[in-house]
Amino acid sequence: xxxxxxxxETLSRNEYLATExxxxxxxxxxxxxxxxxxxxKLDNLRSVLQGLRPPRVMVIGRSRSGKSSLINAICxxxxxxxxxxxxxxxxxxxxxxxxxxxxxxxILDTRGLQESMAPRQYDSAKTPYESIMQAVxxxxxxxxxxxxxxxxxxSASDEDLNACELIVEEIKKLYRRxxxxxxxxxxxxxxxxxxxxxxxNNETKNRNVQEQVKSFFAFLKARQELSRCVRDxxxxxxxxxxxxxxxxxxxxxxDDRWNITELVETMIKYTxxxxxxxxxxxxxxxxxxxxxxxTVVTACTALSSFVSINPIPGAAIPLVVPxxxxxxxxxxxxxxxxxxxxxxxDFVVNAGIGVxxxxxxxxxxxxxxxxxxxxxSLLAVGAGAIATQGLGDAAIVYFLTLPEAxxxxx
Numbered sequence: 001x002x003x004x005x006x007x008x009e010t011l012s013r014n015e016y017l018a019t020e021x022x023x024x025x026x027x028x029x030x031x032x033x034x035x036x037x038x039x040x041k042l043d044n045l046r047s048v049l050q051g052l053r054p055p056r057v058m059v060i061g062r063s064r065s066g067k068s069s070l071i072n073a074i075c076x077x078x079x080x081x082x083x084x085x086x087x088x089x090x091x092x093x094x095x096x097x098x099x100x101x102x103x104x105x106x107i108l109d110t111r112g113l114q115e116s117m118a119p120r121q122y123d124s125a126k127t128p129y130e131s132i133m134q135a136v137x138x139x140x141x142x143x144x145x146x147x148x149x150x151x152x153x154x155s156a157s158d159e160d161l162n163a164c165e166l167i168v169e170e171i172k173k174l175y176r177r178x179x180x181x182x183x184x185x186x187x188x189x190x191x192x193x194x195x196x197x198x199x200x201n202n203e204t205k206n207r208n209v210q211e212q213v214k215s216f217f218a219f220l221k222a223r224q225e226l227s228r229c230v231r232d233x234x235x236x237x238x239x240x241x242x243x244x245x246x247x248x249x250x251x252x253x254x255d256d257r258w259n260i261t262e263l264v265e266t267m268i269k270y271t272x273x274x275x276x277x278x279x280x281x282x283x284x285x286x287x288x289x290x291x292x293x294x295t296v297v298t299a300c301t302a303l304s305s306f307v308s309i310n311p312i313p314g315a316a317i318p319l320v321v322p323x324x325x326x327x328x329x330x331x332x333x334x335x336x337x338x339x340x341x342x343x344x345x346d347f348v349v350n351a352g353i354g355v356x357x358x359x360x361x362x363x364x365x366x367x368x369x370x371x372x373x374x375x376x377s378l379l380a381v382g383a384g385a386i387a388t389q390g391l392g393d394a395a396i397v398y399f400l401t402l403p404e405a406x407x408x409x410x
Contacts, residue, residue, distance in 0.1 A: 038306055041299040044273075048296060048330065051274030052339055055282060056094070056139055057267070058108040060132065060167065061147030062160050066186035066238055070147065071107050073238035073257050074264060074283060078248040080109055093135050098247075105282050108135050129163055133170060140175045142275045143182065143267050144168070146220070150188045150209070150235065153216045165225040172225075180270040181226060183216050183233035184263060185209075189256075198237055198258035209235050231270040234263045281334050289400055293331045297392030300327040305385035324388055328395045335399040347398055 026039065059067045068080035079097040097105045110132050146164050148157065164181070171179055189197060191208045200206065213233045220230040241254035250257075264283040268276045280288035304320050325344055332343035 038302065041302050045296070045299055045303075045326075047274040048277060051272075051277055052333065053278065054096070054103045054106050055143075055267075055271070055275050055278045056106045056108070056141045057143055057145060058110070058132075058136070058141035059145045059147065060110050060164060061145075061184075061186075062149070062152070065147040065149050065152075067109060067147055069238040070145070070184065070186060070236065071109060072242065073236070073240060073260050075105060076250055076283075078242035078246070079105075080107070094139055106139070108132070108141060110135075129166065132167060136167070136171060137174065140171065140177065141179060143180050143271050144229075145182055145184050145267075147184045147186050148216055149190070150185045150212050151190050153185070153212050153219070157219060161219060161223055161226070165223050168229055169225045178229050180231045181220070181229040182231055182263070182266055182270065183220055185212055185216060185233060185235040186238060188212075188235045188258070189237045189239065197256065232266050234266050235259055236263055277330075277334060281336060286400070289334050290396065293334055293392075293396050293400060296327055296330055297389065297396070300324065300392060301385050301389045304388035320388070324391050327388070327392055331392070331395040332399050337399070347395060350398065 071080040237258035239256040242248040333339040
């Protein structure tokens with residue numbers, strides 16, 4: 001069995017667990033304590049499982065607005081081709097970006113609106129709009145980033161707005177979804193005074209940025225089809241130099257990006273809840289990774305407590321250990337590892353020795369019975385809320401806060 005097949009089998013097994021538990025909880029009488037809370041937590045867990053795919057982000061904007069540079073800046077890797085002279089991107093297509101064998105992000109990098117010349121790459125579509133819609137019909141984006149150079153907000157922007165409005169309208173017809181649209185002001189370093197770089201306390205520079213943000217937001221909200229979808233406008237600078245070769249990392253002394261973290265946080269805020277974990281994982285935003293991890297630990301702890309205290313006659317699935325196993329697997333996945341049994345095995349062997357969390361050791365012993373023969377006999381088998389909470393805390397420490405674990409994942 002291939003690693004891909006094993007991961008799919010693991011996903012199916014855990015989604016089955018969440019579904020079966022939800023069926024059991026739904027069958028309980030209405031007066032049963034915490035029934036509504038348990039239903040909500042199980043729904044959240046099932047959404048988490050469904051959101052393990054990479055995020056799909058559509059990037060549109062005028063030619064030379066910095067789409068490919070922004071993609072690289074968000075990923076922190078040289079994943080999109082950037083041309084300094086002529087339009088590069090041809091046929092709009094979903095591009096899958098990988099890092100260390102992990103499916104990181106799906107980007108719809110599109111032809112520039114109002115292009116003055118044909119792009120270098122081939123495209124059978126006659127117009128950027130046709131090209132974009134051909135790709136959108138294959139997969140629906142999770143979020144749309146609508147780019148505009150900070151120096152061109154008042155320069156022939158009506159044509160760009162017309163195209164964006166039409167795209168949003170067609171997606172609504174195709175998928176019955178109002179996708180969040182986030183305006184992105186690019187190349188804000190080009191606003192006056194030019195030789196002042198971000199972050200800065202220069203009042204003139206900051207005032208000019210905020211004026212352009214307000215103007216762009218007003219233009220977007222003035223359009224009927226866009227007004228219900230536009231969530232925010234984020235000013236950015238995407239300048240950075242990368243190592244040679246595909247997926248080259250940013251050179252530490254050549255990183256002039258600004259406000260990219262705030263942009264990704266805005267994307268997380270306004271995208272469907274099930275995709276937020278994928279965005280946090282993709283951008284390695286520590287605060288959001290920890291927030292998502294703690295949400296999952298809280299849900300799993302409540303479920304473990306419920307199934308430990310309330311025996312469920314006829315339940316055909318072992319309950320507490322699969323809940324704990326899923327929790328550890330998901331926290332490992334958030335850190336950049338595979339959503340697989342191997343991630344849990346690594347945690348059991350390494351965290352069981354190196355992470356001093358007493359309550360978590362009980363949970364580690366539980367899942368070790370499944371993954372490492374003989375290890376579980378070191379401690380008595382424990383279940384319920386204390387073991388699961390401790391195990392989740394240990395997994396967060398191991399995967400998300402220990403430097404050596406983070407280095408292994410990245």
